[in-house]
Amino acid sequence: MALELNKEFFENLRNSIENKDSELAVSLLKEMHPADIAEFFEEINIDDAKFLFILLEPEIAADVIVEIEDEERGKLLESLPNEIIAEQLIEKMDSDDAADILGYLDDERSEEILGHIKDLEQAGDIVDLLNYDEDSAGGLMAKELVAINENLTVKQALGEMRDQAEDIDEIYYLYVVDDNNILKGTIALKDLLFSSTNKKILSIFDPDVISVKTDVDGEEVAQIMEKYDLVAIPVIDGIGRLVGRITIDDVVDVIREEAEEDYQLMSGITEDVDFSDSVFRQSRSRIPWLLIGMVGGIAGSLILGLFESDIEKYAVLALFLPLIVATGGNAGVQSSAIVVQGLSSGDIDLHSMWKKLWKEFKVGLLNGFVCSIIIFLYNLIFSSNFALTLTVSLSLFAVIIFATVFGTFVPLVLNRFKIDPAIATGPFITTSNDIIGIFIYLIIARSIFGIIL
């Protein structure tokens, strides 16, 4: 099986491509899991991938297309006629995967492909799904599920299930509905199996079912499924009718993407890039934050310019500028990260913002105190300039408190205005703290040096 594929195997596969040895290639591809084929396609050039792709059985080809990354997928689909895509790929897929793939193609092409789908019910399902926002429960759900009327007997339900379950890979739960398709509850396959065949579903199903409406945000769906340890969740429309179900594998992707997004924002990357992307794309994803950081740097230079005469007189002031600026930046990043993490895992309730800021103020007070005592002692020992010693530790104290509270404040406010709080982390918070840190430092310096010297 897939996991045991070794170097030799892949060498053989590469050789089969080079020699255009279809027979060998087909026999090797049979040993591979679609996810492994997709991964391999991402490593080789597009012409080689196409050579292998047309050798795949339709079922496998459909799975590979679902697993592969958007860019490569687009290239593979480009070369195939719409009819083949419709009949050999889309028709073999679950409705949610089919909708995802058609959603990436341009509208015209997507409509042409839909026109070639013979199973009109499936085509209708896909069109329905295409209407939902990609990031909502409706956009995540698949239409494939087993729904059983509450008035059936166990025996009838098993027959019904056999009909419905043919196309469904994983069943997990059977959903119980009334005559109007309103979701009433669930029944585990196991319980159906071990109940006497004449019993009514009505008398054995579990009415405690957790469901989501189609317009619920994907991240919220992930939080609910995580909290209640669900492998599948039914999706209902505005009046409670069962319209689809979301399975955990799709939600795992949402969790991973969300975490990656937060991480990238914190590190100042604006696009979803990974290591294999081109130099140009890498550069493009990083330049915006570098430039914003530079604007901050220029603002810092303007503030410093106002104090240029002080620095000329007391050049020693410049020595601790990086320390003040960096520590303020670090303190701000720490607080904003904790807030963003709390918001995305749903741990933070949104009431009492002032209470939270007050708490952070105390954290800042404590950290500021520890850090400024240390730097005070350091300078007391190693510097002969008491004005500098006092300036550095006082401003470090002030900067840490400010940065800690500010780092909490900004993401909370953004979140309240429904803006992704994660954009407040990383370069943004560092840059604003830099500017304010410089200002605090120089103001304190001017006062103290004015008094003491």
Add this chain to the structure above:
Amino acid sequence: MALELNKEFFENLRNSIENKDSELAVSLLKEMHPADIAEFFEEINIDDAKFLFILLEPEIAADVIVEIEDEERGKLLESLPNEIIAEQLIEKMDSDDAADILGYLDDERSEEILGHIKDLEQAGDIVDLLNYDEDSAGGLMAKELVAINENLTVKQALGEMRDQAEDIDEIYYLYVVDDNNILKGTIALKDLLFSSTNKKILSIFDPDVISVKTDVDGEEVAQIMEKYDLVAIPVIDGIGRLVGRITIDDVVDVIREEAEEDYQLMSGITEDVDFSDSVFRQSRSRIPWLLIGMVGGIAGSLILGLFESDIEKYAVLALFLPLIVATGGNAGVQSSAIVVQGLSSGDIDLHSMWKKLWKEFKVGLLNGFVCSIIIFLYNLIFSSNFALTLTVSLSLFAVIIFATVFGTFVPLVLNRFKIDPAIATGPFITTSNDIIGIFIYLIIARSIFGIIL
């Protein structure tokens, strides 16, 4: 159901606690999902939680104990006698949850509780699980699964399943084993159900099964389950015997924790804290990185000290210090983040480190070029000091290239030495880039100002 609990409901619940109204409390608790009860317990004080906890039915109490956070859990368990914990809680749990909870208690207590468990097979399972590393497949797996001998008929298998499945909430797959308990494959419940009852399992099971060995790292298990879209994965020992299975809900926790860990390291937080932790704990988790950043700042001040005479002569040099330092820091954080993310999602293969560094060099070259041209033009317009203009743009160019390559290099090297590459992100990379950035800037400044002025 759980999701519909409103403010009024919780007010009633709080009232029932205040008035010690057990009857009302019991009726309200019945409406709640264990996950909601656990969440509520984390919000109230420990005495109130204990009052409610003893009112719960054992099954529910066991689920609540599994869901609740470690700190609160410890406090709840402290007050209960070992016998009650064994018989009313541990015996109702899956083996993996039981092992997790006993693993958190001290050894003596854990042994005493194990001694009270009446089901010796369960006690044995738990002891087995306690031997595995918490973060390995063995530590994640549960012993509860349905294993079916390949020589049984479908009818026998259904009977066998009925016996084994009694304690198992979710079945997902049945595992097929030979007489020596060696894992041979899987069979979907659906397929078992729809096959004729006289068929041998041998003739209908699916031999393509993806499994992991007990010593595989939890993060790798997560990567495998994500890649192959699995809801459960069987765990085998060194010679291929089936010893347990890992379900997706446990892996979702691993993914979430891993992402949070990377995020916290990047933001300079050393402990797993969240917003609800005490001021003291918050402070303790942040102080280490603040201090390391300060050491960097002090190192920066020493380097600046070497150039104090230059700064005295040309105070204007200090103006662009923050810009150089911040931009270098940002560029470094960006590259290290991309590497760390690639490593944790398994996208980066570990060969050809030099090729990766060469690629990053090109990204740095491009970004450095863009940024330094912009700052060159800015200074050309707004500054009358051409030496400064030249110094700032040349050193920005050098610093961005250096930081970009260095930010890639450090996590790759750490990873090669089996150290978590995520510790290279955030404050570490920023701090080292700060120091080196300052040095590059001042060396270039001294040369240029020496030549031109």
